[in-house]
Structure formats: C-alpha cells, structure tokens
Amino acid sequence: MxxxxxxxxxxxxxxxxxxxxxxxxxxxxxxxxxxxxxxxxxxxxxxxxxxxxxxxxxxxxxxxxxxxxxxxxxxxxxxxxxxxxxxxxxxxxVGVVFQNYALFPHLTVKQNVLFGLRKTPRATASARADELLELVGLSHMAARYPHMLSGGEQQRVALARALAPTxxxxxxxxxxxxxxxxxxxxxxxxxxxxxxxxxxxxxxxxxxxxxxxxxxxxxxxxxxxxxxxxxxxxxxxxxxxxxxxxxxFCNFNALSGTIRGGRIETALGSFELTDQQNADGAVHMYLRPSHIYPVSDDGDLHNTIKGTVTERHFLGETEELVVHTDDQSAPLRVRTALRLPADTGTIRLRLDTDKAFFFRD
CATH class of the missing domain: 3.40.50.300 (P-loop containing nucleotide triphosphate hydrolases)
Known part of the structure; x- marks a missing residue:
C-alpha cells in the first residue's frame, strides 16, 4: 500500500x-x-x-x-x-481533527489510528496504521498512550487517525x-x-x-x-x-482625512498623493507601521511630522515605536529596522502615503 x-x-x-x-x-x-x-x-x-x-x-x-x-x-x-x-x-x-484532538485515553497510539479503520480487514488496517505512524514520525511511540505524549505528538496522532480512512x-x-x-x-x-x-x-x-x-x-x-x-x-x-x-490582517494606523485636488488633509497635516485615481471626499487612510519612517533631524524634513516616543518594543530585526503627536488623538505605531538611540524622545516621521489604503466607510 x-x-x-x-x-x-x-x-x-x-x-x-x-x-x-x-x-x-x-x-x-x-x-x-x-x-x-x-x-x-x-x-x-x-x-x-x-x-x-x-x-x-x-x-x-x-x-x-x-x-x-x-x-x-x-x-x-x-x-x-x-x-x-x-x-x-x-x-x-470527511476526516475531522478537533481542537482538543479527542484521542481515546484508554487506547494506545496505534489503536487510536486503527479506530477509523474498524471496517477494514485487520491486516490491511494494521499496515495502514503503521504506514501513517511512520509518515508522521511516531512509529516508535505506537504502544504509548495519549497521556504519555507531548501536545505536538498528540496532534500528529489525531492527524494520522483522521487520514487513516483516506x-x-x-x-x-x-x-x-x-x-x-x-x-x-x-x-x-x-x-x-x-x-x-x-x-x-x-x-x-x-x-x-x-x-x-x-x-x-x-x-x-x-x-x-x-x-x-x-x-x-x-x-x-x-x-x-x-x-x-x-x-x-495588520495593525494599521488609521487616520481620518479628506482628499482634495490630489492631496489628503488629515489632523497630522496635508500630504501629496501621487495616485490621482483617488476621488475627492472623506476617507479613512490606512498606513502599515512599516510605512512610517523615522527621519534624521539633519535630513530632509519636508512633509514630516513631529512626535514623542512613549513606548518601544524590540522585536529582533525590527523595533516597534509608539509615537504620540500633538494633532492625533490615537498614537502612531511605527516599525523600523533602524537602531535608534535609547534616549530617543522627540522624533520626526515621514508618512509614505503612496503605500496607503483609502476606504470610504
């Protein structure tokens, strides 16, 4: 088989x-x-x-x-x-793997897998169970009981049992x-x-x-x-x-605004939109944390906003900043790969509105 x-x-x-x-x-x-x-x-x-x-x-x-x-x-x-x-x-x-796996505690691993093969000839069922246990890497645990397994091992037994009847x-x-x-x-x-x-x-x-x-x-x-x-x-x-x-699917920054003549006006300021397909009117502008960038004070400060870093969460390759501004009631979340100084307080940010999503309701 x-x-x-x-x-x-x-x-x-x-x-x-x-x-x-x-x-x-x-x-x-x-x-x-x-x-x-x-x-x-x-x-x-x-x-x-x-x-x-x-x-x-x-x-x-x-x-x-x-x-x-x-x-x-x-x-x-x-x-x-x-x-x-x-x-x-x-x-x-139809096979089903439940959230709690629903293994029979009084049956061994192999017996649990065999449960779905009750109408199959014994020799064929045993060979099928052995094949599946080998496939999920549990052949050496066939004689153990569910309480003797880790959570991941129990999950694999439940999977093998569900797959047994094909x-x-x-x-x-x-x-x-x-x-x-x-x-x-x-x-x-x-x-x-x-x-x-x-x-x-x-x-x-x-x-x-x-x-x-x-x-x-x-x-x-x-x-x-x-x-x-x-x-x-x-x-x-x-x-x-x-x-x-x-x-x-993402912890967006959501800003209410109004599009007029190729620009969006928000509580944080007015920003140019290069995508002219966005019709004028009230919108919700959604920006991912990774599309708001810290800007150095000695760099180009055009179209930047000023805020205060109130929280920092180091995530390994990136760091998430919580930034409060004077004009926005909800804080901005910024995700950056830059290693900012530990004492960073006031910060300049640039919003990449070209990558924003705009929703009308």
Whole structure:
C-alpha cells in the first residue's frame, strides 16, 4: 500500500467541495448567511475570522454534525445535503481533527489510528496504521498512550487517525491552538508540508491571521456569518477590500482625512498623493507601521511630522515605536529596522502615503 502523492494528482483537478447558498440560524440569529464556496481537490483553505463569525458552524455543515436551514453541500459532485438528501456523517468520507484532538485515553497510539479503520480487514488496517505512524514520525511511540505524549505528538496522532480512512476532505478545527507558540509554528509547518505531499483537500478553521497567511493556498475571511473576502495570502494582504479585512490582517494606523485636488488633509497635516485615481471626499487612510519612517533631524524634513516616543518594543530585526503627536488623538505605531538611540524622545516621521489604503466607510 502506498499513499498518493500530490505530484500524481496534478492533472485535471476537480471541485472537491461545493457549498451553495447555505444558511443556518440559531434562535433567530444568523450563524451563516447565504454562504457559497468552492474548494478544488488538493487545495488547502483557511477559514478565518473572529469568534462567532460562523467558521466552525460551516465545518459542521460539511461534516454532518449539523444541517443547514437552506442550501446545498456537494462533495466530489455528489449531494450530501440539500432539500432532499442527507448523507450521514460516517458516509461522507470527511476526516475531522478537533481542537482538543479527542484521542481515546484508554487506547494506545496505534489503536487510536486503527479506530477509523474498524471496517477494514485487520491486516490491511494494521499496515495502514503503521504506514501513517511512520509518515508522521511516531512509529516508535505506537504502544504509548495519549497521556504519555507531548501536545505536538498528540496532534500528529489525531492527524494520522483522521487520514487513516483516506478521506476526500480533511477538516481541521483550530488544530494548533492548544500548542505553545514556539511548538505551534513547527508543528504547523510539518503538518502543512505533509498534507501538501499527500495532495489532501483541507479546510482549516483558525482565528489566527498569521497562521492563515502562512498555511492556506486560499484564505476565506468571514464576519457575522458571511464571507467578506477570499483570495491568496498575497491578494488578501496586499489588496484588502475594506477596513475589516485590513484591520484583521495588520495593525494599521488609521487616520481620518479628506482628499482634495490630489492631496489628503488629515489632523497630522496635508500630504501629496501621487495616485490621482483617488476621488475627492472623506476617507479613512490606512498606513502599515512599516510605512512610517523615522527621519534624521539633519535630513530632509519636508512633509514630516513631529512626535514623542512613549513606548518601544524590540522585536529582533525590527523595533516597534509608539509615537504620540500633538494633532492625533490615537498614537502612531511605527516599525523600523533602524537602531535608534535609547534616549530617543522627540522624533520626526515621514508618512509614505503612496503605500496607503483609502476606504470610504
């Protein structure tokens, strides 16, 4: 028996999952509102958003833990739930890795993996379990019990158990949130690399923006039961379609202002805009901390502003400064690779408005 590798499946990728106009209400409150989503075979999707946005509810619709009030779900072109069909969860060929891993404490590592292969002949199931444990690097722990494992090892057992029946789709609900920060990144990287190697179709639910940007082929951002924006990491980070998306993926500096005749007027001053496509009117100007630059007093001070450094947070390669100005009620956050003197108080800053985002609402 050999696991299928992604390179063998690159031809004619099909739609593995189709969610069409799915809605779900609880006590009159909309948890999902007319959600539609397509997932290509072998694609890794990150469902992201704040708590209560509907991402876990959507996973429940796909897995069969819950049913929608309206709409349809198809896996590999076959309806699994709509107005006339409901396929039981155990018949959907969907694997699930839960946030708490849900390992059976009285079963060994191998027995946990074998649990998903109960209808498979014993010899075949044992070989499959051995193969998966080798794949996740836990062959030497097959006889141990869950309480004898670290958090990262438990996560890998849960992953192997979910992959054992060769599911068409793997759903992962906050799979790395219980791990310490340092371990989380390592386990996440190893897990994603393995899933890509296998060509597994995956939907990962997370509230962590950094995790979504680093893990997903495509990111689906949700808010109040709706999809707000979806795209690749670069698309959604570099081209946010509104303030909610911008705020979710970066700690922006937001300044209210008015565009008039190629300039923006703000509480911090008036700044020239080289992009003449921005129409006149009231806007919110969003600037990343890395697009505000400290300027030396003996440099060009044209179009600079003055402020006072009130906090400093050393981050290794960069340092984040919190800068208060006389004209802006909220402090500015500045991220720089410069090594400023420890006694820096008053500072001059230049705003790179060419890299700003402008939102009308």
């Amino acid at each position: 050999h696991l299928k590798i992604a390179s063998e499946q690159t031809e004619n990728r099909k739609i593995a999952l189709q969610v069409s106009n799915v809605s779900r209400h609880f006590d009159g409150t909309a948890a999902l509102q007319d959600i539609s989503l397509s997932v290509t075979a072998g694609e890794i999707i990150c469902l992201v958003g704040h708590s209560g946005c509907g991402k876990t509810t959507l996973l429940k619709m796909i897995s069969g833990i819950d049913t929608p009030d309206s709409g349809s779900v198809f896996i590999n072109g076959q309806p699994i739930v709509n107005g006339t069909h409901f396929i039981e969860p155990e018949q959907r060929h 599911p068409d789709i793997l759903l992962m609900d906050e799979p790395f949130s219980n791990l310490d920060q340092g371990l989380r990144q390592k386990v996440r990287s190893e897990t994603i690399a393995l899933l890509r190697k296998l060509g597994t179709t995956v939907i990962i639910v997370t509230h962590d923006a950094e995790e979504a940007l680093s893990a997903g082929d495509r990111i689906v951002l949700m808010r109040s039961g709706r999809i707000i924006q979806q795209g690749t990491a670069h698309e959604i980070y570099d081209q946010p379609n509104g303030r909610y998306t911008a705020d979710f």
